[in-house]
Amino acid sequence: MTKSFPVLLASLLAVSSVSAPLQVLAQEAQPLDRIAAVVDEDVILQSELQRAIANIKAQYAGREAQLPPDDVLSRQVLERLVLVKLQVARAQGSGIRVSDQELTQAMNAIAQQNGSTLDVLRQRLAGDGIDFNDFRASVRDEITVQRLRQSFAQSRISVSEGEVDAALKQQADAGNQFHLAHILVALPDGATAEQIATGQKKADGVKALLDKGELDFNAAAVRYSDSPNALEGGDLGWRTLDEIPAAFAQTMQQMKPGEVVGPIRGPSGFQLLKLVEVRDASAAAGTHTVTEYHGRHILVRVDDAQSDAAAKAKIDTLRARIAGGADFQQVAKESSEDTNSKGQGGDLGWFPADAFGPAFGQQVAGIQDGGVSQPFRTDAGWHIVQRVGTRQTDVGSDNQRAQIRETIGRRKLEDEYNRFLQELRGEAYVSFRSGDRAENTATPPQS
The missing domain is CATH 1.10.4030.10 (Porin chaperone SurA, peptide-binding domain)
Known part of the structure; x- marks a missing residue:
């Protein structure tokens, strides 16, 4: 499996x-x-x-x-x-x-x-x-x-070992992490003085609405932001200080949760940035331990050769045999359709709860050691799982580095891919149709 x-x-x-x-x-x-x-x-x-x-x-x-x-x-x-x-x-x-x-x-x-x-x-x-x-x-x-x-x-996208080392040092220095949200008033590449002035006016207007309390930040992001995450309220998630644009970083350390700074001109346009909350980076890092489960499973596949109803009937029969005293491993060897684990009596070894998808994780976490789940469905077919044991495992420095590398890569991808989308959109022929009118545009319209 x-x-x-x-x-x-x-x-x-x-x-x-x-x-x-x-x-x-x-x-x-x-x-x-x-x-x-x-x-x-x-x-x-x-x-x-x-x-x-x-x-x-x-x-x-x-x-x-x-x-x-x-x-x-x-x-x-x-x-x-x-x-x-x-x-x-x-x-x-x-x-x-x-x-x-x-x-x-x-x-x-x-x-x-x-x-x-x-x-x-x-x-x-x-x-x-x-x-x-x-x-x-x-x-x-x-x-x-x-x-x-x-x-x-x-x-x-590539992440160097030096970048990972720097992130680990920042974490070890017990600095703060900042949960941020933003509103972007985008400017096209090579924006004219008139476009810059229009963008500045829009950004100032949004900031004025926020200062007056006429609109909360999430609602303002939905209404006015040109960022791809506008409809999610502009949420940027948690960032360390070195992951925040230099124009905001120093100010961010003096802000209180709920405060908004900007508009500040950046590479993509004018930004308003909100500090949602702050946490200690070392506390957020945690102990780096995870719960792992030792389990066995039996799979009956659903495919062109076997309908969902037929597979469900078969797994119900196998579950009844086990409930009646049949050995789980023996039944798995005889009847499981997972070729990777069948020969081992369905044994999957040790794994974290999310290793095989949320449905599998919920089932194995919901039973006691030695217990057998009721039949449940995944995209592969129908399963029953037996939980053999549990343990707490230190994910270790290698996994910690892998997690940090993934986080840095995800942030880089977000920035680079957004620029790629802007280029893709700017090069395209797009004609918006409204009734009998047509509006041609080669760049995203400003709200």
């Missing part, structure tokens, strides 16, 4: 595509023939736009006041769809493909994250008027964009 990326992917896709009540999506996703935008040689239909807007509104249910006016929200969401189209086209031009088998695995994972099977999800979508093929296409696009990011990271 191996780690499966669709399980991890499903959590993201469930938020972006399925977490909204399906009835809400159906009400707002009636197919329309009008074109919302032309993106190079592709188009975005009005129905695609309305579905995406419905997703955002469903995520903000009960917090609708934080969303911008409908026309501004529509433009923000349309820009996101434009970027998706451009990234998919670039990925395909680079030879990145998602096979039908991989797509089906991802779809199964999404269904599982929503507490159902793929057949049930298909029926729910059809019952609510959502085309299953359109849904599959959107999932394929999500996976394609993820792979483009991965390819980008592999070719352009």
Whole structure:
């Protein structure tokens, strides 16, 4: 049994595509023939736009006041769809493909994250008027964009041992970490004096609204920020002092949680930065221990040769045999369909809870040593798991360095990929359609 990326992917896709009540999506996703935008040689239909807007509104249910006016929200969401189209086209031009088998695995994972099977999800979508093929296409696009990011990271992002050493020293020096959020008023490359003045005026206006208390920071980010994380309230997560732009770093140490600085001119435009909270870096680093489990499992696969119902019936029978006194290891050797562990009686060795995906981790964590779970579903099929033992393990300096390297790489990727998206957007032909009017633009519009 191996780690499966669709399980991890499903959590993201469930938020972006399925977490909204399906009835809400159906009400707002009636197919329309009008074109919302032309993106190079592709188009975005009005129905695609309305579905995406419905997703955002469903995520903000009960917090609708934080969303911008409908026309501004529509433009923000349309820009996101434009970027998706451009990234998919670039990925395909680079030879990145998602096979039908991989797509089906991802779809199964999404269904599982929503507490159902793929057949049930298909029926729910059809019952609510959502085309299953359109849904599959959107999932394929999500996976394609993820792979483009991965390819980008592999070719352009590197983290030196010196950078890791510096981060470890900073952690050892027990400095503070800062949880930040930002609002970006973007400027195009080579901005004219008029564009700079307009950007400055907008940034000053947003800061004035915040100072007067007419809008909280998260709502202002949703309404006015040009950053890709605008609809997430501009959240930047935790940063150490050396990961904060020099223009803000010294000021940040004098600020109290809740305060906002800026606007300050940076490479991408004017920024407002909020200090959300502060914590001690050494305390945040923790003891670097994790809980590991020793477990065995039995897998009955769901695939073209075996339906979900047949697999479920088989695993129920095996679980009943074990409950009746049959030896778990012997049953695994005879009947498990995981070729990697079958010969060892289903033994998986020691592993952290998240090693095989969240569903597996929840099951093994929810039973006692020696206990056997009830049958449960993953993207691979139906399982039962026996927990043999638990232990606390020091992840050690190697794992600590790996974690820090990953954090630095993720931050670098965020910055570099955002610049790449700006270049991609700036080079594209995009024509927004509004009624009988068309607006051509080669750069993202300013709100």
